[in-house]
Amino acid sequence: MSARKAELAENLARVEERIESACVAAGRKREDVTLVVVTKTYPASDVRLLAELGVRHVAENRDQDAAPKAAACADAELKWHFVGQLQTNKARSVAGYADFVHSVDRPKLVTALSAAAVRNGRELGCLVQVAFDVESGDVGARGGAAPDAVSALADAVAAAEGLRLEGVMTVAPLTGPYAGSPGQAFARLREISTRLRAAHPAANMVSAGMSSDLEEAVQAGATHVRVGSAVLGDRPRLG
């Protein structure tokens, strides 16, 4: 085993232990939480090693990096999650490789993704990204729709050809009332998810939690945690 593969295996084992402990603490089953490894800024060779180590879900946040990586790893058994802010002119590219888009935050993007999915002959799983630090009608600095916009966006996704409404996602806010309290933000996301499922019962994905706050996310009911640096190492630059 290469040194890098051994390092990734060790990091993965540590993250796995954290998820398992968090599940035990929350009284949840381990299989109810999916680990999505965020590979942004790391090379396709790392993605391949992760696949060899049993990782099945990977995430990227920039199309220009993700598209070539997904192409280089097309033969690996991986689901690709797109988790970054998405310009409508990138929708077509993303629809070519992504299985899930976690960052749906405005009606224009729903329209663009739907057209792109149809054109690519693919179905895209979509999550509505919620921002807890924005006012009604705005999109947050790191993407995300205001909580009161979620329901209409979800309806739009559910009605769009080529898209499948899967659930909700958030990134713990750095500003606003929940700054420094990821658990509270995740609990609010869970409430939004519960309301969403009343209208769309199959939309049961709750994507929350990163390297620093995955325990809080599992406690609050996350079904998908998005973990980057704890598996791959600290990124040299903000990615």
Ligand SMILES: *Cc1c(COP(=O)(O)O)cnc(C)c1O
């Ligand atoms: C980078 C990123 C993550 C992973 O963050 P880490 O702190 O490296 O675990 C999760 N979600 C999104 C949207 C990201 O951009």
